[in-house]
Amino acid sequence: MRVIKPVGRDAAVRKYDILSALTAHALASDAQSQRLVLRLTVLITARYNWQRDELITGQKEIARMWCVDERTVKRDMARLRAMGWVIVKRQGARGRVSVLGLDLDRIMIDTRPSWTNIGEDFVQRMTGPEIPSAADNVVPFRRLDMPNQGDGLWRRVCEQLQTEDAAIFDAWFRPMIETGQAEGVLSLTAPSRFHATYLRTHLLSRLQSALRRAEPGMVAVRIEAP
Structure with a gap:
């Protein structure tokens, strides 16, 4: 989407x-x-x-x-x-x-099951590629069993993100590593500076929404580069 x-x-x-x-x-x-x-x-x-x-x-x-x-x-x-x-x-x-x-x-993720009631043209328009397209600009990561996510909050966030959009999860969220939690802020480290910048620019709201759903007491995500 x-x-x-x-x-x-x-x-x-x-x-x-x-x-x-x-x-x-x-x-x-x-x-x-x-x-x-x-x-x-x-x-x-x-x-x-x-x-x-x-x-x-x-x-x-x-x-x-x-x-x-x-x-x-x-x-x-x-x-x-x-x-x-x-x-x-x-x-x-x-x-x-x-x-x-x-x-x-x-809102768009939660309403997605009803898009077909509007029409296939609407579905096609809404499910176009991200900007830029993750599929076209990122070398796919080999699927693993979430090695970086641990067993706590970040793992729960990852499970939700993967359910919502597996392709986006594999390309952008799976490589992230949790580095700490403090005062309602979850800190993550990206594999590169470009990766961190893309997440902050295009996918931060999706990440923060998943975080709030997994743990209502959390208020923000900090994305750091190596």
Whole structure:
């Protein structure tokens, strides 16, 4: 699956693709999930800043928009954070509301089973190569039994990444080595400077999303070169 970034020349098309994936996913889900995705979609279309990846809206305003009470807003936003779709970029304090963001990569991965309901053209567009293509630019690594991942947190993250996209995992995530954990940050070392730069530029959000799912208390990934 290619990285989705709704900015630049094709921004409008990418935004429609994300909204199409969300709504198709909702229609294929149960009533409770449909309501949750609809509420998120309203927030995206009405208040989300695509350029800055920011959603700055207080619970009172969201409650009015959703036609619910603030307790329902608190509950549903917690569900969206637990899913990894909504992330807290800056916690609210002293009367200021929290600054939220969207993990678009996570959203597209989770909605992928419903893409065929939109059409094969949509699936083909969404499953195009990464930029640059991992298959075209990296010598494939021989499949091993995850020798670098150990038995703890990084192994759990790797298992999730491999399930989501085995080709991307083999090319970019498998060679990474865990070098430590401190204050909610997982430190990894890449096999080369180029490898580290590519991960930071193209795949960091996917990596951080998998980390939060494996261990909600972790907040970031540090990628180092040898």
